[in-house]
Amino acid sequence: MAYTVTSLPTINYYPISNKGAQITIGSGKDEFFTRQQPYPYSHEVSWRNWKGQEIPFFLDDDSGQPLLELRSDGTALIDPDIISAAFYLLSGWQEYFSEERDQHGRFPYSASVQHRYGFVTMPVVNYYFDVLKTAVEHVTGQPLTPRRWANGASWAAFITHDIDNLYSAWKAPAKSALRQGRLLSFGRQLWRHLTTPDAWDNLAQVQQTVASYGAKSTFFFLPEHRPAANGTPNADYKLQKVWPEAAAAIGTSEIGIHVSLGAPYHAHLKREEHRLQHLRNGVKAYGIRFHYLQWEPRITPVILDTLLYKYDSTLGFAEYYGFRNSYCLPFYPFDFQQGKSFSFLEIPLNVMDATLHHPRYLQLEPEEILPALTLMFQEIERFGGVCTVLWHNENFDPANENTGPHQFAEIMDYLRSRNVAFVNGQEICEQMG
Numbered sequence: 477m478a479y480t481v482t483s484l485p486t487i488n489y490y491p492i493s494n495k496g497a498q499i500t501i502g503s504g505k506d507e508f509f510t511r512q513q514p515y516p517y518s519h520e521v522s523w524r525n526w527k528g529q530e531i532p533f534f535l536d537d538d539s540g541q542p543l544l545e546l547r548s549d550g551t552a553l554i555d556p557d558i559i560s561a562a563f564y565l566l567s568g569w570q571e572y573f574s575e576e577r578d579q580h581g582r583f584p585y586s587a588s589v590q591h592r593y594g595f596v597t598m599p600v601v602n603y604y605f606d607v608l609k610t611a612v613e614h615v616t617g618q619p620l621t622p623r624r625w626a627n628g629a630s631w632a633a634f635i636t637h638d639i640d641n642l643y644s645a646w647k648a649p650a651k652s653a654l655r656q657g658r659l660l661s662f663g664r665q666l667w668r669h670l671t672t673p674d675a676w677d678n679l680a681q682v683q684q685t686v687a688s689y690g691a692k693s694t695f696f697f698l699p700e701h702r703p704a705a706n707g708t709p710n711a712d713y714k715l716q717k718v719w720p721e722a723a724a725a726i727g728t729s730e731i732g733i734h735v736s737l738g739a740p741y742h743a744h745l746k747r748e749e750h751r752l753q754h755l756r757n758g759v760k761a762y763g764i765r766f767h768y769l770q771w772e773p774r775i776t777p778v779i780l781d782t783l784l785y786k787y788d789s790t791l792g793f794a795e796y797y798g799f800r801n802s803y804c805l806p807f808y809p810f811d812f813q814q815g816k817s818f819s820f821l822e823i824p825l826n827v828m829d830a831t832l833h834h835p836r837y838l839q840l841e842p843e844e845i846l847p848a849l850t851l852m853f854q855e856i857e858r859f860g861g862v863c864t865v866l867w868h869n870e871n872f873d874p875a876n877e878n879t880g881p882h883q884f885a886e887i888m889d890y891l892r893s894r895n896v897a898f899v900n901g902q903e904i905c906e907q908m909g
C-alpha cells in the first residue's frame with residue numbers, strides 16, 4: 477500500500493531454505509511474540525545508521541553485520557528482522573499487552589517505547605520499508621515508486637475538527653469575572669451570552685477558513701451531551717437541536733461520528749451512531765474518532781470492525797504529536813484475536829491542537845509550534861504519507877492566542893506551500909482501498 481508494486485521478488489528468512497530467495501532477512505525473532513509481554517528487552521533494540529540517520533531496530537541483537545548488503549549476484553541480505561520489528565510497532569503490540577492506562581482509560585505516551593527510546597516523531601516503520609525498498613530495487617532492477625495522491629501530489633493532508641463545544645466560549649471569562657467579584661463585567665458577559673451567538677458557534681467560519689486554502693474539513697459530531705460517569709464532559713450541545721443549523725453551516729463537508737467518553741462498548745456506540753444517522757436521513761457516517769482519543773486496544777477495534785466503519789482516525793498520542801504506530805500512512809489494524817487484519821482503515825492522527833499547549837501535555841510557546849511540527853511534516857512528505865491534523869472549532873476563536881487561528885493558519889500555509897493534496901477520509905479510503 478505504500479508503494480506501487482508491479483512484481484515482488486522472493487523474500488525469505490535466513491537460513492530456512494533460502495535457495496533461490498532474492499532477498500534474505502536475518503534470522504527471525506518471532507519467539508518474542510510467544511512471550512506476550514509489551515516490551516522487548518533492551519538488548520533486543522539496536523540503533524543502526526540508515527542513510528545518515530540513527531534508527532532504532534526492534535527485536536535485533538546487532539550481530540555486527542551490515543544493515544543491508546546488496547550483492548553482485550543480484551541478491552540482497554537485510555541483517556535485522558525488519559518484518560518482526562515492523563509488525564511489533566504497527567500492530568500496537570505494546571498497548572495490547574500492557575496493563576497501563578491513564579485516567580481516561582488510554583494507553584499513556586509515558587509507557588510507550590516511542591517515549592522510552594525518544595522516536596515518537598520518526599515514522600520508524602517507514603524507514604524499515606525504505607530498507608526493504610532499496611533491496612527490492614537492487615534485485616529487480618526496477619525503481620519502486622511511492623504512492624501518489626490527488627493530482628500527482630507526493631503527500632496528503634487530512635484536516636479534521638472534533639465538535640465538542642458550540643456554546644461555551646463565554647464561560648471561562650464570565651467565571652473568572654465572577655470569581656474576582658467583577659459583577660458588572662460578569663453581567664455584561666451574561667447579557668452578551670444571552671443576546672448574541674457564542675464565539676464557538678462558528679462552524680461556517682471553520683468550513684470557510686479551511687476552504688480558503690483549497691482544503692476540505694471533516695467534522696466529527698458528538699451525539700452525547702451527558703457527561704461521562706466520572707464527570708468528564710461530552711458535548712455542550714444537543715445534536716438533534718443544533719443539527720439543521722450545523723448541517724447548513726458545513727455544507728457538503730464530510731461528517732464523521734465523535735463517540736463519547738465512556739462508550740467504547742457496542743451498545744453505546746450503536747446508540748450514538750443511530751442518533752446521527754437518524755438526523756442524516758439514514759446516511760451512515762463513514763469514519764469515526766473517539767472523544768479524548770479514548771481507545772481500548774482489546775475492545776475498540778473489534779467493535780469498529782463489527783459496525784462496518786470504513787475508517788478510524790483516533791490513533792495518536794494526546795500527550796505528544798507524532799506517530800503512535802510509528803507509521804505515516806493509513807493502514808489496516810491487526811486483529812489479535814483472529815490473527816488477521818481488520819477491514820477498516822486506520823488514518824493515524826499526527827497532531828491535535830490541545831497537545832501543543834495544555835497543562836497536562838506540552839506547553840509550547842505560540843512561535844514554537846510550527847518549527848516543532850515542521851520536522852514531523854518533513855518525515856510524512858518524505859514517505860508520501862497522510863498528515864492528519866485535529867483543530868477543534870473552539871480554537872478558531874481569536875481569543876486563543878496559543879493554539880488559535882493564527883497557529884492553524886501557519887500550519888495550513890506550510891502544508892499548502894509543500895504542495896500537499898488536501899483530502900478527506902472518504903477520499904483516503906477510496907485511494908488506498
Ligand SMILES: [Zn+2]
Nearest residue numbers: 638640767768
Ligand atoms: Zn472530543
